Amino acid sequence: MNPNLTTDRPTFVTHLECSLTGERYEADQLHGLSRAGRPLLVRYDLPSIRAVAPRAMIAARPTDLWRWRELLPVRRTSDIVSLGEIETPLVPIPKSGGPNVLVKDEGRLPTGSFKARGLVMAVAMAKALGIKKIAMPTNGNAGAALAAYATRCGIETIVFCPDDTPEINVREIAAQGARVYRVNGLIDDCGAIVGKGAAEGLWFDFSTLKEPYRIEGKKTMGLELAAQFGWKLPQAIFYPTGGGTGLIGMWKAFAEMEALGWIGSERPKMFAIQSSGCAPIVRAFEAGEEHAERWEDAHTVAAGIRVPKAVGDFLILRAVRESGGRAMAVGDPAILQAVEDAALKDGLLICPEGGATLAAYREALRLGLVDEDESAVLFNCATGLKYPMADASKTLDRFAEIDLAVL
Amino acid sequence: MNPNLTTDRPTFVTHLECSLTGERYEADQLHGLSRAGRPLLVRYDLPSIRAVAPRAMIAARPTDLWRWRELLPVRRTSDIVSLGEIETPLVPIPKSGGPNVLVKDEGRLPTGSFKARGLVMAVAMAKALGIKKIAMPTNGNAGAALAAYATRCGIETIVFCPDDTPEINVREIAAQGARVYRVNGLIDDCGAIVGKGAAEGLWFDFSTLKEPYRIEGKKTMGLELAAQFGWKLPQAIFYPTGGGTGLIGMWKAFAEMEALGWIGSERPKMFAIQSSGCAPIVRAFEAGEEHAERWEDAHTVAAGIRVPKAVGDFLILRAVRESGGRAMAVGDPAILQAVEDAALKDGLLICPEGGATLAAYREALRLGLVDEDESAVLFNCATGLKYPMADASKTLDRFAEIDLAVL
Numbered sequence: 067m068n069p070n071l072t073t074d075r076p077t078f079v080t081h082l083e084c085s086l087t088g089e090r091y092e093a094d095q096l097h098g099l100s101r102a103g104r105p106l107l108v109r110y111d112l113p114s115i116r117a118v119a120p121r122a123m124i125a126a127r128p129t130d131l132w133r134w135r136e137l138l139p140v141r142r143t144s145d146i147v148s149l150g151e152i153e154t155p156l157v158p159i160p161k162s163g164g165p166n167v168l169v170k171d172e173g174r175l176p177t178g179s180f181k182a183r184g185l186v187m188a189v190a191m192a193k194a195l196g197i198k199k200i201a202m203p204t205n206g207n208a209g210a211a212l213a214a215y216a217t218r219c220g221i222e223t224i225v226f227c228p229d230d231t232p233e234i235n236v237r238e239i240a241a242q243g244a245r246v247y248r249v250n251g252l253i254d255d256c257g258a259i260v261g262k263g264a265a266e267g268l269w270f271d272f273s274t275l276k277e278p279y280r281i282e283g284k285k286t287m288g289l290e291l292a293a294q295f296g297w298k299l300p301q302a303i304f305y306p307t308g309g310g311t312g313l314i315g316m317w318k319a320f321a322e323m324e325a326l327g328w329i330g331s332e333r334p335k336m337f338a339i340q341s342s343g344c345a346p347i348v349r350a351f352e353a354g355e356e357h358a359e360r361w362e363d364a365h366t367v368a369a370g371i372r373v374p375k376a377v378g379d380f381l382i383l384r385a386v387r388e389s390g391g392r393a394m395a396v397g398d399p400a401i402l403q404a405v406e407d408a409a410l411k412d413g414l415l416i417c418p419e420g421g422a423t424l425a426a427y428r429e430a431l432r433l434g435l436v437d438e439d440e441s442a443v444l445f446n447c448a449t450g451l452k453y454p455m456a457d458a459s460k461t462l463d464r465f466a467e468i469d470l471a472v473l
Numbered sequence: 474m475n476p477n478l479t480t481d482r483p484t485f486v487t488h489l490e491c492s493l494t495g496e497r498y499e500a501d502q503l504h505g506l507s508r509a510g511r512p513l514l515v516r517y518d519l520p521s522i523r524a525v526a527p528r529a530m531i532a533a534r535p536t537d538l539w540r541w542r543e544l545l546p547v548r549r550t551s552d553i554v555s556l557g558e559i560e561t562p563l564v565p566i567p568k569s570g571g572p573n574v575l576v577k578d579e580g581r582l583p584t585g586s587f588k589a590r591g592l593v594m595a596v597a598m599a600k601a602l603g604i605k606k607i608a609m610p611t612n613g614n615a616g617a618a619l620a621a622y623a624t625r626c627g628i629e630t631i632v633f634c635p636d637d638t639p640e641i642n643v644r645e646i647a648a649q650g651a652r653v654y655r656v657n658g659l660i661d662d663c664g665a666i667v668g669k670g671a672a673e674g675l676w677f678d679f680s681t682l683k684e685p686y687r688i689e690g691k692k693t694m695g696l697e698l699a700a701q702f703g704w705k706l707p708q709a710i711f712y713p714t715g716g717g718t719g720l721i722g723m724w725k726a727f728a729e730m731e732a733l734g735w736i737g738s739e740r741p742k743m744f745a746i747q748s749s750g751c752a753p754i755v756r757a758f759e760a761g762e763e764h765a766e767r768w769e770d771a772h773t774v775a776a777g778i779r780v781p782k783a784v785g786d787f788l789i790l791r792a793v794r795e796s797g798g799r800a801m802a803v804g805d806p807a808i809l810q811a812v813e814d815a816a817l818k819d820g821l822l823i824c825p826e827g828g829a830t831l832a833a834y835r836e837a838l839r840l841g842l843v844d845e846d847e848s849a850v851l852f853n854c855a856t857g858l859k860y861p862m863a864d865a866s867k868t869l870d871r872f873a874e875i876d877l878a879v880l
Contacts, residue, residue, distance in 0.1 A: 067563055067575070067701060129536060130562070149821060150564045150578055155537070155557025156474055168474070171557055174581045177822070178858055214820035224880055229868065234858065240865035241816045241857075247880065251871040259869070263877040294474060409648045413621035414556060415584070450648075451585055451641065451858050458647035461636065462666070464658040470670040473631055473654065 070132035071148055077141045078115050082106040082278055085381055094141070096195050098264075098276050105378050106278040107318065108139050112325045121328045125293055129153040131183060131286045137322060138187065139282050145194040147215050149176035151186055153290050156443070161411035162404070163424060164431070166441045168300070169414060170287070173449030177214050177238070179207035179417075180287070180447045184311055187283030188272060189215035198222060201263055202272040203256030205308070205369045206235030207448050210242065212272060217243035224269060226256035232369065234452050252364060254375055274309035275378045284312040288319030291443065292329055299334050301440040302391070304427050306419035306447055307338040307347055308373035310382040317385035334443075335391035335436070338382055339426040341366035342395040344374060347382055351393035356380050367398045368418035370447060392435060400425035405450070417453055420446030477539035478555055484548045485522050489513040489685055492788055501548070503602055505671075505683050512785050513685040514725065515546050519732045528735045532700055536560040538590060538693045544729060545594065546689050552601040554622050556583035558593055560697050563850070568818035569811070570831060571838070573848045575707070576821060577694070580856030584621050584645070586614035587694070587854045591718055594690030595679060596622035605629060608670055609679040610663030612715070612776045613642030614855050617649065619679060624650035631676060633663035639776065641859050659771060661782055681716035682785045691719040695726030698850065699736055706741050708847035709798070711834050713826035713854055714745040714754055715780035717789035724792035741850075742798035742843070745789055746833040748773030749802040751781060754789055758800035763787050774805045775825035777854060799842060807832035812857070824860055827853030 082091040084100035085107050091097055093108075100106050119136040127133035131151035140146060154175060156168040163169070172180035185208065192200060201224040202212050209225040216223045223244040227236060228251060239246045249256050257273050264271035275281065292299060299320065305313045313336060323329045340348050344364035350357065358379040364372050376382065386393055405421035408414045416424070423444040430436045462468060489498040491507035492514050498504055500515075507513050526543040534540035538558035547553060561582060563575040570576070579587035592615065599607060608631040609619050616632040623630045630651040634643060635658060646653045656663050664680050671678035682688065699706060706727065712720045720743060730736045747755050751771035757764065765786040771779050783789065793800055812828035815821045823831070830851040837843045869875060 148564075150562025150581070152559055152562055152581060155559055157555075157557045174557070174559060178856065214816075214822070216820075217817065218820035226869070233864070234862075236866045237862035237864055238822060238858065241813075241822060241862045242820050243817050245880065246866040247869045248866050249869050249871050255871045259871070259875070259877070263880075266877060268877055406648075409621075410624065410650050413623075413625035413649050415621070415645060415648060449585065449856070449858065451645065451856065455641075455644035455648045457640070457644055459643045459653040459655050462633070462654045462656045464656045464662040464666070468666070470666070470673060470675055473652065473670075 068128050068130065070128055070130055070135065071146055072143065074143045075135045076118060078111045078136060079139050080109050080111050083109050097278055098271060099377070105275040105281070105381070108278055108282050110137065110322065112322060116326045121297060131186065131283070134286055134289050137289065139279055140187070140190045140194060142194060145190050147186055147190045147193065147219050149214060149218065151175060151182060156294055157414055159408055159412040159414055162407040163427060163444070164438050166439060167427065167444060168441070169416065169420065169444050169446050172445060172447050173417065177207070177210040178449040178452060179211065180312060180445070181208040181211040183286055184280030184283040185211035185215050188277055188279040189219065189221065191279040192221060192270065193219045197270045199269040200272045201226070201260045201269040203227070203253050203260050205253050205372060206231045207370060209239045209244065209246070210235060213239045213242035213244035226259050228252050228256065232452060253373055274311055281311050281315045281318065285315035285319035287312055288316030289323065292323055297329055299329065299332065300443045301334055302337060302436045302442040303334045304337045304339055304423035304442065304444045306368070306371050306422050306445060307340055307382060308371040309376050310338065310347070310378050312445070313338055313385055314378050314381045333389050336386050336389040337391045337426060337430065338386050338393040339422050340371055340393065340395045341368050341401065341422060342397045344372045345395035346374060347376065347379060348393040348395045350379065351383060351386060356383060368401055368422050370419045371422065394426045394429065396422050396425040396429060409450070415450030416446040417448040417450050419448065420444065475535050475537065477535055477537055477542065478553055479550065481550045482542045483525060485518045485543060486546050487516050487518050490516050504685055505678055506784070512682040512688070512788070515685055515689050517544065517729070519729060523733045528704060538593065538690070541693055541696050544696065546686055547594070547597045547601065549601060552597050554593055554597045554600065554626050556589070556621060556625065558582060558589060563701055564821055566815055566819040566821055569814040570834060570851070571845050573846060574834065574851060575848070576823065576827065576851050576853050579852060579854050580824065584614070584617040585856040585859060586618065587719060587852070588615040588618040590693055591687030591690040592618035592622050595684055595686040596626065596628065598686040599628060599677065600626045604677045606676040607679045608633070608667045608676040610634070610660050610667050612660050612779060613638045614777060616646045616651065616653070617642060620646045620649035620651035633666050635659055635663065639859060660780055681718055688718050688722045688725065692722035692726035694719055695723030696730065699730055704736055706736065706739065707850045708741055709744060709843045709849040710741045711744045711746055711830035711849065711851045713775070713778050713829050713852060714747055714789060715778040716783050717745065717754070717785050719852070720745055720792055721785050721788045740796050743793050743796040744798045744833060744837060745793050745800040746829050747778055747800065747802045748775050748808065748829060749804045751779045752802035753781060754783065754786060755800040755802045757786065758790055758793060763790060775808055775829050777824070777826040778829065801833045801836065803829050803832040803836060816857070822857030823853040824855040824857050826855065827851065
């Protein structure tokens with residue numbers, strides 16, 4: 067049906083590279099972190115892509131994630147895994163946001179979150195490289211995406227999540243075929259268990275940025291934005307930042323597209339948004355540091371960005387600074403208010419992490435960091451349906467004589 | 474951004490027509506049911522559309538619902554309401570379904586269900602016609618879609634649902650700005666309250682098929698399928714049937730596309746799927762009746778198809794019979810088994826109503842009504858995330874010495 071999933075197309079990966087030291091690693095082999103303990107980045111033969119894949123050719127394909135094939139690492143078409151990775155829509159929120167604010171609604175992806183972008187790519191590569199068993203720490207949505215894609219291609223999965231992970235996440239992970247364990251700790255405690263098992267050879271470690279392909283999937287957010295904005299980019303991007311894969315990925319996508327001649331040198335101001343209950347990147351940004359210390363006693367209603375320590379911290383900080391943006395923290399009350407406003411005023415139900423970006427946008431407006439006339443994209447990273455809502459219903463008796471005019 | 478939402482395009486509505494008697498009604502006026510108490514159908518000047526809107530022109534537009542503008546009733550571009558009505562993907566389920574089975578995943582639409590298609594159109598028309606207050610009976614998803622779109626354009630809404638409507642539905646309806654009442658009865662009891670208030674002039678009645686534009690939105694499912702199948706159609710369609718708007722709408726779309734020269738005269742076998750706990754259409758189909766009696770004591774795990782009496786019964790039965798398809802009922806155990814299989818084997822979480830179509834497909838295969846070689850589309854009408862799932866997690870102590878090899 068969809069030629070993106072069935073047509074053989076040329077691929078262009080040349081090698082992988084340590085994001086800290088630049089050391090080269092071979093393509094098409096199993097990799098975790100670099101020898102320096104940092105994320106690996108996939109590199110492509112961009113001049114050859116430029117010669118064979120003009121942007122107009124890509125734009126004419128069905129608008130899903132796999133149309134970017136020449137910029138992705140999957141070599142064999144038969145290794146593609148898919149649950150329908152559509153291009154996510156940009157939804158205006160004029161009343162709760164402003165006249166030039168668009169929400170990129172990532173909740174429309176398979177398993178209801180943007181984690182699908184990274185995991186569909188990582189699982190396809192795991193399939194290509196013959197991995198049989200994967201483990202992952204998760205705050206919920208990444209585990210759901212991993213379970214769905216791995217199940218689809220027969221890879222076994224074990225998922226560890228903090229014991230206060232939202233119920234619906236835990237249940238959907240199991241429903242989609244993974245084994246799930248709740249751990250009395252945070253995501254890095256879960257990560258320690260995954261790391262120990264990986265060291266013992268029990269499974270492959272799929273932690274954020276510890277395998278190199280999730281970032282390639284996440285970078286499609288940047289590619290899509292360029293296509294949706296007519297090969298320009300918005301003037302500001304507000305991104306809910308836990309591990310930061312998406313922000314790093316978009317920044318990488320912008321550089322690749324410039325090298326391809328698809329976009330110019332202009333960049334959006336990148337705003338990395340955290341919760342004031344867990345804001346290691348904000349603290350490092352404000353202190354002028356290159357790396358971020360672990361945040362102790364992390365707590366926030368936005369569980370997806372409750373990440374005390376990010377292995378790609380320096381990449382996030384670098385992108386934010388180069389772009390002229392900022393790392394910003396918002397409190398839980400502002401987050402919840404933003405979620406309520408978007409639904410009540412614009413009919414758009416967003417997740418708390420998405421609410422954090424709206425709260426931060428308002429604060430940035432107040433501080434003069436952005437202007438109402440500038441185009442701004444807020445990332446709603448998951449469907450609002452996964453999160454608790456108040457019950458505001460009343461009960462009526464169908465047999466009663468009701469004065470309907472007072473309802 | 475999206476020209477479908479901002480470009481003025483010609484529109485072609487000529488009139489409305491009673492679906493039972495053919496009596497004509499004027500376009501661009503407020504209408505409920507016809508004088509015969511039956512749904513009104515919107516009619517277009519198809520020869521003129523044929524002259525100005527070739528299918529290749531439509532296909533070149535961004536692939537959302539509003540690209541079908543020439544075949545839709547909204548005249549003024551400024552009346553368009555939108556939360557990002559994307560084209561929903563077709564997801565293969567080779568292990569739980571078969572080699573030629575595709576699930577049309579309608580859970581990706583705004584508010585997580587196919588109800589968005591009908592309601593986005595009905596609300597845009599309500600806006601165009603100056604309606605200020607709307608009431609609706611709902612089993613959940615329609616109310617959520619109504620609330621979101623009406624809130625977005627400042628129309629007041631009151632929603633009545635059975636008191637056992639899934640919690641998440643009730644809550645999202647309220648979160649998106651509607652007033653919600655739970656009624657100790659079924660959807661037709663709720664409908665009676667809505668009808669009474671409408672008769673008193675308190676609000677406009679948005680019950681299924683009681684206003685004429687939801688069907689125009691729902692017919693885009695048929696238009697999309699044609700485009701996705703390269704202007705052919707699948708050989709069989711399995712549709713979860715409550716009020717049946719979508720089935721009626723697709724059948725109408727097929728006729729319109731044939732008149733436009735976009736498709737030929739071949740049609741899919743249409744399978745109207747109900748639950749054995751509420752199967753009025755199946756009973757009428759098997760008895761050779763043209764209309765369906767109310768089903769007493771309706772109960773099923775698939776709340777969306779718990780509709781004891783459908784005002785468009787004869788239209789559903791006509792389409793199913795003309796197509797050489799069948800109305801079929803499946804039991805709750807088969808529904809739940811199908812939901813479990815799709816998630817566990819193919820990584821696709823579907824809703825119970827979607828599960829009913831998979832259970833029915835399996836039964837149709839067994840009965841020889843369809844062949845494994847035939848292309849079949851199953852409609853998953855809502856995201857599986859809205860429905861309860863079992864908790865299969867186990868708990869681990871992060872401080873304990875765990876033998877990870879036994880996990």
